[in-house]
Amino acid sequence: xxxxxxxxxxxxxxxxxxxxxxxxxxxxxxxxxxxxxxxxxxxxxxxxxxxxxxxxxxxxxxxxxxxxxxxxxxxxxxxxxxxxxxxxxxxxxxxxxxxxxxxxxxxxxxxxxxxxxxxxxxxxxxxxxxxxxxxxxxxxxxxxxxxxxxxxxxxxxxxxxxxxxxxxxxxxxxxxxxxxxxxxxxxxxxxxxxxxxxxxxxxxxxxxxxxxxxxxxxxxxxxxxxxxxxxxxxxxxxxxxxxxxxxxxxxxxxxxxxxxxxxxxxxxxxxxxxxxxxxxxxxxxxxxxxxxxxxxxxxxxxxxxxxxxxxxxxxxxxxxxxxxxxxxxxxxxxxxxxxxxxxxxxxxxxxxxxxxxxxxxxxxxxxxxxxxxxxxxxxxxxxxxxxxxxxxxxxxxxxxxxxxxxxxxxxxxxxxxxxxxxxxxxxxxxxxxxxxxxxx
Numbered sequence: 001x002x003x004x005x006x007x008x009x010x011x012x013x014x015x016x017x018x019x020x021x022x023x024x025x026x027x028x029x030x031x032x033x034x035x036x037x038x039x040x041x042x043x044x045x046x047x048x049x050x051x052x053x054x055x056x057x058x059x060x061x062x063x064x065x066x067x068x069x070x071x072x073x074x075x076x077x078x079x080x081x082x083x084x085x086x087x088x089x090x091x092x093x094x095x096x097x098x099x100x101x102x103x104x105x106x107x108x109x110x111x112x113x114x115x116x117x118x119x120x121x122x123x124x125x126x127x128x129x130x131x132x133x134x135x136x137x138x139x140x141x142x143x144x145x146x147x148x149x150x151x152x153x154x155x156x157x158x159x160x161x162x163x164x165x166x167x168x169x170x171x172x173x174x175x176x177x178x179x180x181x182x183x184x185x186x187x188x189x190x191x192x193x194x195x196x197x198x199x200x201x202x203x204x205x206x207x208x209x210x211x212x213x214x215x216x217x218x219x220x221x222x223x224x225x226x227x228x229x230x231x232x233x234x235x236x237x238x239x240x241x242x243x244x245x246x247x248x249x250x251x252x253x254x255x256x257x258x259x260x261x262x263x264x265x266x267x268x269x270x271x272x273x274x275x276x277x278x279x280x281x282x283x284x285x286x287x288x289x290x291x292x293x294x295x296x297x298x299x300x301x302x303x304x305x306x307x308x309x310x311x312x313x314x315x316x317x318x319x320x321x322x323x324x325x326x327x328x329x330x331x332x333x334x335x336x337x338x339x340x341x342x343x344x345x346x347x348x349x350x351x352x353x354x355x356x357x358x359x360x361x362x363x364x365x366x367x368x369x370x371x372x373x374x375x376x377x378x379x380x381x382x383x384x385x386x387x388x389x390x391x392x393x394x395x396x397x398x399x400x401x402x403x404x405x406x407x408x409x410x411x412x413x414x415x416x417x418x419x420x421x422x423x424x425x426x427x428x429x430x431x432x433x434x435x436x437x438x439x440x
Contacts, residue, residue: 025060027078027247028369030337031303032058035243036094039087039236040074042177043095047102047169054101056094057368058247064190066093071101082248083190087240088183092174095184099169105162163215171222178230181223188216241265242272249276268298272307284315302332306341318349336366344375352382363392370396387416391423394430407434 036056044051055073059065062079069075074097076090084090100106171181192213241264249257254277261277264270271294278287291308298304309324325342332338343358356379362372373396380389394409410430417424 027058027060032243035239038239040094043173046173046176047098068097087236088180089187091179092184092187095170095173099166175226181226238265245269245273249273254281279311302328336362340372352379403434403437
């Protein structure tokens with residue numbers, strides 16, 4: 001997929017959902033999210049949570065942090081994903097955040113009125129998370145939610161009692177899920193000494209998850225008690241290498257990626273990283289040649305076909321890109337991000353009529369993709385449906401935390417769409433959220 005921030009010139013792979021004033025940017029990629037789902041599945045299941053309902057999403061932030069804002073999302077900073085060394089360490093993060101959900105620690109911090117169940121609610125929740133995670137508190141005014149720093153700490157911060165409870169639960173979930181509990185020990189060692197650093201220089205994780213030497217000793221003691229009760233799953237190493245490899249390939253310099261591609265956990269991951277590095281260097285011929293090698297190795301992998309489509313589309317070979325995306329869809333017909341990418345390619349090709357159902361399928365399966373909402377608005381506008389164009393524009397602004405703009409477009413949509421229709425009701429949801437946000 002393309003990156004939609006016009007200020008950035010580097011080619012990227014994810015859909016971006018931005019909030020103003022140093023707020024949150026979501027990195028969306030079907031391959032990475034699928035890999036994270038595989039890593040999360042054993043610990044979420046052990047926690048009594050549904051892997052199909054709890055989504056693991058990545059925030060574009062080089063600092064180290066992870067947090068939850070409701071019972072359906074776990075957010076990981078990109079810096080944390082690229083910093084950890086093993087699958088068990090990343091699974092320890094997921095297990096810890098899952099413990100906060102399973103133990104009811106976030107119930108009192110749920111965003112009121114919406115609880116992040118609607119597009120507007122997700123935007124407001126992410127805005128709160130951005131401020132709590134370290135963004136400039138002046139962003140609150142721009143976001144229209146008026147969260148003071150003390151309130152944001154209450155929303156995101158965990159007490160030492162909660163951390164101790166989550167640590168114990170997380171280690172239990174890891175063992176039940178077949179994950180080495182020493183991963184939790186190594187994770188905490190990454191943050192060792194943070195309590196001695198001034199708050200301004202601490203990683204956000206240390207500010208929202210109280211650390212101490214006693215806590216580290218406690219985790220070590222529990223992990224040692226579980227020693228020898230788990231058996232390593234090599235599949236987890238593969239999915240960790242794949243998620244981290246693709247993320248770093250798009251975020252680090254191409255030369256850095258090529259130098260380290262051989263360290264990948266599989267030949268396919270090595271080829272994927274190389275293809276991305278060549279693409280980012282605008283060496284299209286080499287990128288496509290490498291992709292052909294990759295697809296020969298993994299012909300039924302939908303995510304590699306999706307990447308092939310992205311490279312072709314960004315190289316302005318729209319016809320071949322459509323074929324690649326169509327193959328990806330045939331292999332993963334229910335993946336929202338792949339559906340969105342195919343819809344985007346159809347829109348670029350000038351076929352708004354064919355793009356619309358693909359984009360609507362994507363939105364229905366995952367309402368957190370800002371680019372899909374943008375493309376939907378363009379498709380509806382091209383097909384002479386201004387009411388729906390205004391509605392999805394309102395939902396996109398709500399997702400971005402721009403609640404005043406969301407309200408303007410929602411009011412316009414409500415005035416055009418048939419009263420009582422599904423679209424009209426969606427516009428009312430955004431209007432209510434916009435009014436509530438601007439009152440705070």
